[in-house]
Amino acid sequence: MNKLKMAIIGLGVMGRNMMHRLLPQYDEKIELVAICDSDESSLYREIAEAAARPQLYTDYRQLLDEVPLDLVYIAVPPSLHYDVARNAFEKGIHVFCEKPLANSLSEARSLVELAEKANRLHAVHFSFPLEPAVQKLQGLLEEQAIGSIQRMELFLEFPQWPRAWQQNPWISSRHQGGYLLEVGIHWIQMIQQMFGPITHVKSEIEFPPDANQSESRAKAVLRLHNEIEIHLSGTDRREGEERVSLVVYGDEGILALENWDNLYRSSRETELQPVPVDGEDSMLPILKQIIQILNGEPGKIYDFYDGYNAQVVLEALRNPGEGFTDVRAQLLGDQSAEVIL
Structure with missing residues (x-):
């Protein structure tokens, strides 16, 4: 079997993780043939620590023009996702993109259309629904371990933003950063997969005086298709450790x-107690699923449709309207089959 040829574009936290931790686990099935970052010194620093010897580029357009590829992993800031993915699809390359899918809803919708036209694999790096603890949560809900769901609370609370380990020029920007975009998108997508579509959003967002800085406080209600509400609390001024x-x-x-x-789980008679979680049969990482699919085997991924539908809710959340915003007309596909009550 020939190895799949892959490139990484963007060597931030996620690009480095892919290069040094994930790819070496599958070196018999996939080959890293090229990496790209606008910072040339970063390229040489990362290559010095890697077993692979890929070609080095500072311009992703040149990389995509010159290097034969099966798959590209896009780990650049969100504002660049659209252009990199578009160029890859035009060359018939499968695309594995970091979240959020794009930097705007219009870009995300265009990427869905480009992916369909290209007839290539299109995956967003959403792994949360496949985490063992989330799978266990889903199983307990299917068993109706706590009866009928009445309501939910979602906490995105940080002592500071960005966190100490994720400093970069864009992650605190109002344009393409903030904890709602970086962290909230994971929970929005997981909720959509587990509970069905979020159809209405009402939010209040507070921003710092600096117009370039991302949100400091967020309060929102996300209403599911069945009227169950999720009350969201977000802050970058939490006392103590973060709570997500x-x-x-x-x-x-x-x-x-x-x-x-x-x-954790409680009943009418007991307080919250830890629930053991077995991760031995985990489907993660998503890269493993992509490799299986590209080799003609069954696999589970979340595609650009999932990325777009999560972005619909994210954009409504980040851009409050008067009262509830009804997003049903913007959602693609029917998620109701995945509902858990």
């Missing part, structure tokens, strides 16, 4: 997914 969590209230108990992967 979803709490699901049922008529017979509570399930809480705390800080991504810690699951």
